Structure formats: C-alpha cells, structure tokens
Amino acid sequence: MKLSMKEKLVLIGNGMAGIRVIEELLKLKPDLYDITVFGNEPYGNYNRIMLSPVLAGEKTIDDIMLNTEQWYADNGIKLNKDSRVEQIDRIKCEVVARDGQRAAYDRLLIATGSLPFILPLPGVDKPGVISFRDIADVDSMLVAAKTFKNALVIGGGLLGLEAANGLMKQGMTVSVVHLPDTLMERQLDRPAAKMLQSSLEERGLNFLMKHSTAEILGEDRVSGVRFNDGSEIVADLVVMAVGIKPNIELAQTSGLHCERGIVVNDTLQTFDPKIYAVGECVQHRGVAYGLVAPLFEQAKVCANHLANYGIARYEGTVTSTKLKVTGIELFSAGDFIGDENSEEIVFQDVANGTYKKLILEGNCVKGAVLYGNTVDGSWYFQLIKDGTDVSAYRDTLLFGQAHLGDSGHNPETRVANLPNDAEICGCNGVCKGDIVNAISEKKLFTLEEVRAHTKASSSCGSCTGLVESLLAYTVGGEYSATPKTRPLCTCTDATHDDVRKGILQYQLKTMPAVRDSFEWRSEDGCAACRNSLNYYLLCAWPTQYADDAQSRFINERAHGNIQKDGTYSVVPRMFGGMCTPDQLRTIANVADKYKVPEMKVTGGQRIDMFGIAKEQLPAMWKDLTDGGFVSGHAYGKAMRTVKTCAGDTWCRFGTQNSTRLGVKLEQLTWGSWMPHKFKLAVSGCPRNCAEATIKDIGIVCVDSGYELHVGGNGGIKVRVTDLLCKVETEEQVLEYTGAYCQLYREDAHYLERTAPWVERVGLAKIKAAIEDETQRKALLERFLISQKAAQIDPWTERAHGAEANEFTPITVSA
Amino acid sequence: MSKWLEVAPLEDIPVLGSRVVDTPDTRIAVFRGKNDQIYAIKDACPHKQGPLSQGIMHGDSVTCPLHNWKISLSSGEALGPDEGCTNVFQTKVDSGLVYIQL
Ligand code: SRM
Numbered sequence: 062m063k064l065s066m067k068e069k070l071v072l073i074g075n076g077m078a079g080i081r082v083i084e085e086l087l088k089l090k091p092d093l094y095d096i097t098v099f100g101n102e103p104y105g106n107y108n109r110i111m112l113s114p115v116l117a118g119e120k121t122i123d124d125i126m127l128n129t130e131q132w133y134a135d136n137g138i139k140l141n142k143d144s145r146v147e148q149i150d151r152i153k154c155e156v157v158a159r160d161g162q163r164a165a166y167d168r169l170l171i172a173t174g175s176l177p178f179i180l181p182l183p184g185v186d187k188p189g190v191i192s193f194r195d196i197a198d199v200d201s202m203l204v205a206a207k208t209f210k211n212a213l214v215i216g217g218g219l220l221g222l223e224a225a226n227g228l229m230k231q232g233m234t235v236s237v238v239h240l241p242d243t244l245m246e247r248q249l250d251r252p253a254a255k256m257l258q259s260s261l262e263e264r265g266l267n268f269l270m271k272h273s274t275a276e277i278l279g280e281d282r283v284s285g286v287r288f289n290d291g292s293e294i295v296a297d298l299v300v301m302a303v304g305i306k307p308n309i310e311l312a313q314t315s316g317l318h319c320e321r322g323i324v325v326n327d328t329l330q331t332f333d334p335k336i337y338a339v340g341e342c343v344q345h346r347g348v349a350y351g352l353v354a355p356l357f358e359q360a361k362v363c364a365n366h367l368a369n370y371g372i373a374r375y376e377g378t379v380t381s382t383k384l385k386v387t388g389i390e391l392f393s394a395g396d397f398i399g400d401e402n403s404e405e406i407v408f409q410d411v412a413n414g415t416y417k418k419l420i421l422e423g424n425c426v427k428g429a430v431l432y433g434n435t436v437d438g439s440w441y442f443q444l445i446k447d448g449t450d451v452s453a454y455r456d457t458l459l460f461g462q463a464h465l466g467d468s469g470h471n472p473e474t475r476v477a478n479l480p481n482d483a484e485i486c487g488c489n490g491v492c493k494g495d496i497v498n499a500i501s502e503k504k505l506f507t508l509e510e511v512r513a514h515t516k517a518s519s520s521c522g523s524c525t526g527l528v529e530s531l532l533a534y535t536v537g538g539e540y541s542a543t544p545k546t547r548p549l550c551t552c553t554d555a556t557h558d559d560v561r562k563g564i565l566q567y568q569l570k571t572m573p574a575v576r577d578s579f580e581w582r583s584e585d586g587c588a589a590c591r592n593s594l595n596y597y598l599l600c601a602w603p604t605q606y607a608d609d610a611q612s613r614f615i616n617e618r619a620h621g622n623i624q625k626d627g628t629y630s631v632v633p634r635m636f637g638g639m640c641t642p643d644q645l646r647t648i649a650n651v652a653d654k655y656k657v658p659e660m661k662v663t664g665g666q667r668i669d670m671f672g673i674a675k676e677q678l679p680a681m682w683k684d685l686t687d688g689g690f691v692s693g694h695a696y697g698k699a700m701r702t703v704k705t706c707a708g709d710t711w712c713r714f715g716t717q718n719s720t721r722l723g724v725k726l727e728q729l730t731w732g733s734w735m736p737h738k739f740k741l742a743v744s745g746c747p748r749n750c751a752e753a754t755i756k757d758i759g760i761v762c763v764d765s766g767y768e769l770h771v772g773g774n775g776g777i778k779v780r781v782t783d784l785l786c787k788v789e790t791e792e793q794v795l796e797y798t799g800a801y802c803q804l805y806r807e808d809a810h811y812l813e814r815t816a817p818w819v820e821r822v823g824l825a826k827i828k829a830a831i832e833d834e835t836q837r838k839a840l841l842e843r844f845l846i847s848q849k850a851a852q853i854d855p856w857t858e859r860a861h862g863a864e865a866n867e868f869t870p871i872t873v874s875a
Numbered sequence: 876m877s878k879w880l881e882v883a884p885l886e887d888i889p890v891l892g893s894r895v896v897d898t899p900d901t902r903i904a905v906f907r908g909k910n911d912q913i914y915a916i917k918d919a920c921p922h923k924q925g926p927l928s929q930g931i932m933h934g935d936s937v938t939c940p941l942h943n944w945k946i947s948l949s950s951g952e953a954l955g956p957d958e959g960c961t962n963v964f965q966t967k968v969d970s971g972l973v974y975i976q977l
Pocket residue numbers: 622623624630632661662663664665666667668669693694695696701702704738740755773774775776777778814
C-alpha cells in the first residue's frame with residue numbers, strides 16, 4: 062500500500078447524519094482526508110425514515126438505499142460494515158472495533174445515533190418483543206406478520222403509529238397501547254389527536270388509551286401482555302416504540318463529556334478538540350434531536366469545520382413533524398399548546414376532516430397544528446422561524462397564504478408567495494430558491510429530475526406536493542402535474558388508450574403514421590414509446606405490420622436475455638416442462654460444444670444456459686432447432702412458460718391430466734407477443750404444486766372439471782389470482798384461455814401485466830367478455846389469426862441467416 | 876497518427892440501429908440515424924461498461940440496455956442527471972461506404 066500523507070478522518074456510525082457530513086465534506090474538499098467509516102449494520106447507508114413505508118409494503122429496501130457500496134469505493138472511502146467500534150483510545154488517537162480492526166485518526170467523528178428505549182418490564186427479553194429502528198427490526202416484523210396474527214404496539218407516538226399502520230398493512234390485527242389519553246401528545250393538541258385516532262380506527266387499528274403495561278407474558282415466545290389494571294391482551298408480536306435515547310455509551314467510556322447526549326458546542330466539537338459528533342447522539346445547547354432536519358443542518362456546519370473553513374455555526378433548529386401514513390395529512394410545528402400570554406385561532410370542520418390551529422404571541426406565530434390539509438404547513442413554519450409580524454393579515458391567516466392579496470386559491474400561487482429561503486424539503490434542508498434555481502438553470506421538467514438534482518422530496522416524500530407546485534409555477538404551462546391519465550411518454554400527450562383506439566379507428570399502420578396523427582413532439586420517438594407502438598401495431602395488424610427490430614429492447618432483438626457482462630442466455634422451450642432423454646442429450650451436447658460456462662434449471666421448468674457471446678447465438682440455435690427445440694421466449698414481453706405438476710398419470714391425488722393439458726396450452730399460446738410477460742400453470746388438483754394461483758392464467762384441475770384463475774403474479778408485489786370461471790372439458794380450457802389472452806393483448810397497456818390490468822379494468826368486465834359466447838369466439842379467432850404469424854420460430858429463422866448483421870461484428874484492422 | 880478506416884457499406888447498418896465494429900484496440904458501436912447520420916462511440920457505457928451497441932437509438936442518443944442511462948452519440952456524454960462520458964470517433968460516408976477515424 063502507498064503511504065498517504067493525507068490526514069485521516071474516521072467516522073463511527075454509518076447512518077444518516079454521519080454520512081451526510083461526509084457528503085458535505087466531499088463537496089467542499091474532496092481530497093483532504095483519507096476516510097474510514099465503521100458501521101454496525103451490514104449495509105451501505107440507507108434512509109432510516111423510509112423504514113415505515115418499507116414496513117407498509119410501499120417501498121423496498123433497495124428503494125431506500127442512499128449510498129451503495131460502490132459510492133464508498135468511488136470516493137475512496139474505506140467502509141467497515143458490520144463492524145462495531147468498542148473503544149476509542151484518545152491517547153494513541155485510534156479506534157478499536159469488535160472484530161479487532163484498528164484505525165488511527167487525526168480527526169474523529171461520532172455519529173452513533175440513538176437506541177430505542179426499552180421499558181424495564183418483566184418478560185421484556187422474550188422472543189417476539191422488538192423495537193423499530195433498523196432494517197433488522199423491519200425484517201423481523203415482516204417475518205412475524207407472515208406467521209402470526211396479533212400485534213401490539215406499545216407507544217402511540219410517531220414511530221408507534223407508523224409501525225402499527227405498517228403491520229396492519231401486512232395483514233396483522235394491531236392494537237396500540239398508549240399511556241396518555243391522546244395520541245402523539247408531544248406533537249398534537251387534543252382535537253387533532255382525536256381526529257387522528259378516529260381515522261386510524263376507521264382503517265382498522267385498535268387503541269388502548271390510558272393503559273400502562275405491567276408485564277410481558279409467554280413461555281418460549283411472547284403470547285400477550287398484562288396491564289397495571291390486571292387486564293390482559295393476546296399478542297404474538299410486541300413492538301416497543303416508547304422513545305429513543307442518545308447512544309452515548311462508547312463516548313462515555315472513552316471519557317468524553319456527556320449529559321443526556323454527547324455534549325457539543327456550536328461547531329459540533331466535543332470536549333476533545335479532535336473529536337466531533339453529530340446526529341441523534343449529541344446534545345447541543347441542552348437539546349437532543351430526533352428528526353433528520355436538524356441533523357442535516359449539523360452535518361453542514363460540521364463539514365465546514367472539518368474542511369478547515371471554520372466559518373459556520375450551528376445554533377439549533379426549530380422542528381416540525383409530519384406523520385408518514387399514506388392518506389393521512391398531519392403537520393405540527395413550534396409551541397402548539399400556548400400559555401396565558403398567547404392566543405389561539407382555530408378552524409375546525411369535523412365533517413370534512415380538517416382542523417387548523419395557530420398559536421400567536423404578540424404579533425407572531427409561535428406554533429401550528431394542521432390536520433386534513435397541510436398545504437400551508439411550510440408557510441406557517443416559515444412565519445414561526447422568521448418571527449414575522451402578521452398583524453396586517455391576522456384576519457385571514459387561517460385561510461392560508463393563498464388569501465394574501467389577490468392570488469386566488471391554487472397551490473401554485475401559494476408557493477409563488479414563499480420567500481426564496483423558505484424550506485420546502487425538511488429532510489434535506491432544501492429551500493425554495495435552490496429548487497427554483499435548479500429548475501430554471503438545469504431546465505428540469507419532472508419531479509424525478511428535481512429529486513435527482515436537488516434531493517428535495519427524495520427522503521420521506523411528504524413535500525412532493527410542494528415540489529410539484531414549484532415546478533408548475535416555475536416552468537409554467539410546460540409542466541403537467543401527474544395527471545390521472547398519464548400520457549404514453551414524454552413525446553406525446555396521448556394516452557395508451559387514445560393511441561390504441563386511434564390505430565384501429567384511423568387505420569394507422571406504421572409508426573410514423575401514429576406519431577403524425579397524435580402530434581408526437583419528437584421525430585422518431587423515444588425508448589419508451591417505440592416499444593409500445595411497435596407492439597400496438599403488431600397486435601392490431603398481425604398479418605400486415607412488419608415488426609421493427611430497432612424498436613425492441615435488446616433482449617427481444619437478440620432473442621436472449623442480456624447479462625451484466627454483455628453476454629446472453631439461451632433457454633429452449635420445453636412444452637409443459639416435459640422432456641425426453643434425447644432432448645436432454647441435445648442440450649447437453651450443445652452445452653459441451655459451445656463451452657457453456659453455467660447452466661441451471663429455471664423457475665419456469667426449463668434449462669437455462671448462461672454466458673453465451675452474441676456471435677455464437679445463431680450457431681447454437683441451429684444445433685438446438687435441428688434437435689427439435691424452438692425459442693423459449695424467456696427474454697420477451699411474450700408468452701413465457703406453462704408450468705405443470707405430475708398430474709393424474711402418476712400422482713395419487715391427481716384429478717386430470719395436467720401435463721397433457723399444459724403441453725396443449727403451450728402449443729396454443731407459444732410465440733405470442735404480449736403487453737408484458739405472460740405465464741401459465743396447470744395443477745392436477747387443488748394442492749396446486751404448479752403454483753397456478755400466482756400466474757397470469759392458472760388452471761386448477763378438480764374432479765368435475767377445471768377452474769380458470771387469472772391475474773396472478775409473483776415478483777415484487779405478489780398477487781393471487783381471481784377465479785374467472787369453471788369449465789368442464791380440455792377443449793373449453795383452450796378456448797377460454799385463447800380468448801382471455803387476446804382480450805389482454807388488445808386491452809392492456811404496454812408493460813402492464815395481467816395483475817395490474819385486472820385491478821385497473823375490474824374482473825367483472827373481463828368476466829362479461831369471456832363468458833359471452835359470441836365475444837369469446839371472436840376473441841379466440843383473432844388470437845388464432847395472430848398466432849399464425851407469431852408461431853414462426855425466431856431461432857430457426859436466425860439460425861438460417863435472418864438478421865445476420867445483428868449477430869456479426871465488423872472487424873477492421875489498422 | 877489518426878487515420879480513416881473503412882467500416883462497411885452504409886446499408887449494412889440498420890436505420891436507428893447499430894453494428895459492432897472490432898478494432899485492434901477496442902470495440903466500437905457504429906450507429907445510423909434516421910437521416911443516415913453516422914455516429915461512432917466506444918461500445919462501453921460510462922456507467923458500468925454496458926454494451927451501448929445493444930441499446931435503443933433515438934434522435935442522436937442511445938439508451939443503454941443495462942440500466943437505461945441516456946448517452947449522447949455526438950459527444951459521448953451521459954444526458955440528464957447522470958454524469959460520465961465515453962469516447963466518440965469522427966465518421967464520414969463516402970461513395971456509400973462508412974469510415975471512422977481512429
Ligand atoms: C431464468 C429465471 C430464473 C431461474 O433461473 O429460475 C428468471 C430470470 C430473470 N427474470 Fe424472472 N426468471 C425466471 C422465473 C421467474 C418467475 C417464476 C415463474 O415463472 O414461475 C418469476 C415470478 C413469477 C411471475 O413472473 O409472476 C419471475 C419474476 C420476474 C420479474 C417480476 C415480474 C413482475 O411482474 O413483478 C422480473 C422483472 C420484470 O419482468 O420486469 C423478472 C426478470 C427476470 C430477468 C429477465 C431479469 C432481466 O431483465 O435480465 C432474468 C433474466 C435472467 C437471464 O438472463 O436469463 N422475473 N421470474 C426464470 C426463467 C423462467 C423460464 O424458464 O422462462
């Protein structure tokens with residue numbers, strides 16, 4: 062290793078505050094330090110706030126990662142994850158981790174966050190009692206939700222309610238125990254808390270107010286809870302969300318001055334001048350914070366000092382609160398209770414579910430609570446922080462900023478009136494001015510772009526509405542806020558449905574014709590619309606439209622899945638998952654001949670050969686098609702596989718011949734291009750070994766015939782099928798399946814799988830079309846016509862020279 | 876010294892598509908636009924070396940097949956919020972033949 066002359070910076074705690082300091086520092090002085098990070102969790106840095114939506118199933122862990130491990134590598138930062146620092150040796154200036162690793166520092170930054178507060182109750186260490194702080198906690202809640210029914214959340218604060226909501230979304234019956242008689246008493250006044258409680262009750266949460274927990278019951282695992290009044294409740298999962306305490310143990314044992322948190326001055330320096338601290342573990346001017354906005358402000362100041370500028374000071378933060386339960390709007394800030402010196406103005410409309418209260422002292426706003434409509438939250442918050450004299454418009458203050466002057470009601474004018482330093486995104490400390498500048502200088506038009514450039518609305522997302530209003534107000538007419546019906550892509554205002562109808566109505570048969578009649582803004586479309594149009598035209602004019610290879614994603618153009626190293630995979634079709642020794646020999650011979658680096662049996666009951674160079678594909682396909690195989694379309698927005706189980710030929714429970722039916726179904730449907738991938742399965746009895754009830758079409762055989770289930774899928778969001786109907790013969794299964802395929806092909810939007818399609822159009826409409834004999838027969842007929850053109854095997858064609866240019870590189874020598 | 880190398884007849888490259896060209900040093904993607912403009916770009920995305928030749932072309936840019944970055948074919952730069960740049964090469968068409976300058 063090269064000896065570096067750079068100073069060494071060590072960070073303990075790979076969380077939101079600590080990494081934010083590093084990010085700010087890299088912006089100021091990217092090369093000043095050799096940076097080493099110790100983190101107790103086995104991940105890169107993630108957005109802790111978003112654990113709530115992850116628990117509620119609205120986001121995935123991947124969605125909430127902030128910095129991947131690649132980011133650390135790219136910035137030359139050494140990351141020791143899963144590595145807990147146990148000791149700081151302030152004499153030798155080094156830290157020692159549990160795994161024995163040591164790192165010397167010139168400057169040290171402590172950002173160890175906080176620990177959930179655990180009530181010292183008898184039985185609290187039983188399995189099934191957890192807190193809500195990190196990914197591991199969310200994982201154990203998700204696992205528990207799969208096997209257990211009853212959850213109890215102790216604590217009706219922000220965290221407790223978000224946990225309760227998430228567990229309820231995961232299908233559990235959830236009760237919340239709270240000691241005071243109103244929820245979120247530190248952020249809400251009584252009326253708002255009561256409104257919140259009743260709307261959460263409507264959603265299905267139970268509340269046990271004024272209850273105090275005495276003991277956790279259970280043998281091997283928690284089974285319930287006993288309260289002080291002697292009453293008991295059943296629970297297989299107990300989530301403790303009664304508060305947090307700064308995590309200061311390490312700092313304390315290292316002799317740093319701590320009170321409730323690690324004491325820091327206005328430059329975030331501890332009593333040891335080489336050691337800085339930020340985040341929930343610190344105590345600044347007597348306050349320990351538990352929200353990200355103040356931590357991010359601290360991070361800015363701390364980075365400024367680490368970069369040796371020495372000009373910033375942190376003077377504390379006024380905080381505001383929002384609850385992240387989808388569908389509930391709640392905002393509070395400042396002192397919302399008031400005292401004898403203050404006045405309050407209140408607006409309440411119970412029927413409408415809105416409530417607003419402002420606390421005034423002198424002529425200034427001191428606090429605000431909003432429920433139901435929080436558009437004006439950031440305006441009030443600004444008035445509080447600035448101490449603005451509001452006497453001039455006190456009468457209309459409650460009606461919000463829109464009522465100032467002549468500006469009307471819409472949210473655009475509200476944001477228009479905000480001063481440039483008004484904070485829009487509390488999580489990331491992004492002000493209106495930053496966003497407006499980014500929008501105009503970098504010519505941003507969409508929410509995604511603003512997120513990418515400014516970070517606004519990219520943490521907890523509750524300011525999304527404001528950012529959209531800012532976009533609307535800054536770019537004017539050019540911005541269309543997420544409308545109910547989305548245009549097909551940014552090249553046009555036409556929707557998928559408009560385009561599909563237009564193609565038939567005006568007999569549009571080429572892509573330029575479609576683009577002309579719908580006034581496309583780009584000459585040859587984009588990567589999104591070209592695929593869609595190609596499919597829509599193919600579906601509408603199966604015998605006339607000539608497929609455009611350049612408008613297909615590479616997998617469909619090369620008839621294999623592209624891999625991360627640019628090679629391809631080859632999956633031959635095996636009808637119904639059936640095979641013969643000869644077929645297996647052919648595959649084995651091909652694998653030997655082309656030196657296939659790896660093969661596996663797929664989840665769709667086929668054999669996948671990986672790592673094939675594009676140039677080799679046609680030759681390999683030739684050998685496979687000579688052996689009787691056709692393409693498996695494992696790469697396409699197309700009909701994929703029919704999975705089958707053993708069926709009545711062998712299985713002692715089988716009621717029908719599921720394999721024979723599977724093969725017939727695959728012969729009927731293979732080769733069909735679809736709006737998205739399309740999978741089938743046939744199970745020989747309701748034990749359902751072929752997993753038919755999570756397929757686009759699943760057939761479950763029963764004694765008296767066949768059940769047709771539709772609209773299921775696995776994947777990120779599992780959806781179980783709905784029962785379409787029951788039929789008596791194999792012929793009927795084939796007829797209904799063909800008709801259903803065609804209905805989906807003709808009606809769904811491109812890249813909309815059957816599961817979301819069924820949810821969008823409703824099962825009733827689909828049932829009506831399929832059960833009506835005339836319609837069903839017509840659909841089937843159209844399906845069969847399009848299958849004639851589709852069932853020409855693409856591999857055989859290419860093995861015999863079609864599209865040769867696609868597969869042959871040109872070689873030039875110098 | 877840079878020099879012009881003959882690649883292929885124009886019609887061997889699909890409109891709004893590309894061909895892969897192997898040179899002694901590196902693999903190049905040669906694209907043909909709607910009006911027969913020819914672009915040559917190193918066949919490696921600035922993000923994670925995805926093969927740009929396999930992407931979908933539109934206007935004078937290409938969408939990388941691996942993670943959908945958009946790369947300008949004339950400058951080699953990533954468009955939008957993504958940042959990065961890959962090499963581009965001069966091209967010309969002469970009597971129906973495509974040339975690139977290395
Ligand atoms: C090969 C295979 C995994 C395996 O070895 O078992 C596989 C591999 C891929 N799957 Fe899959 N899926 C495979 C069975 C499945 C299954 C199981 C099944 O079919 O019964 C599922 C869940 C069932 C389902 O689809 O509902 C599945 C759900 C997905 C999804 C999520 C789909 C969704 O609607 O949420 C994706 C992503 C997508 O399509 O956008 C995906 C995408 C992919 C891609 C194409 C990712 C990509 O874009 O590169 C993978 C290609 C790997 C390759 O290069 O070959 N794969 N994939 C399986 C091929 C089956 C076959 O024989 O054709």
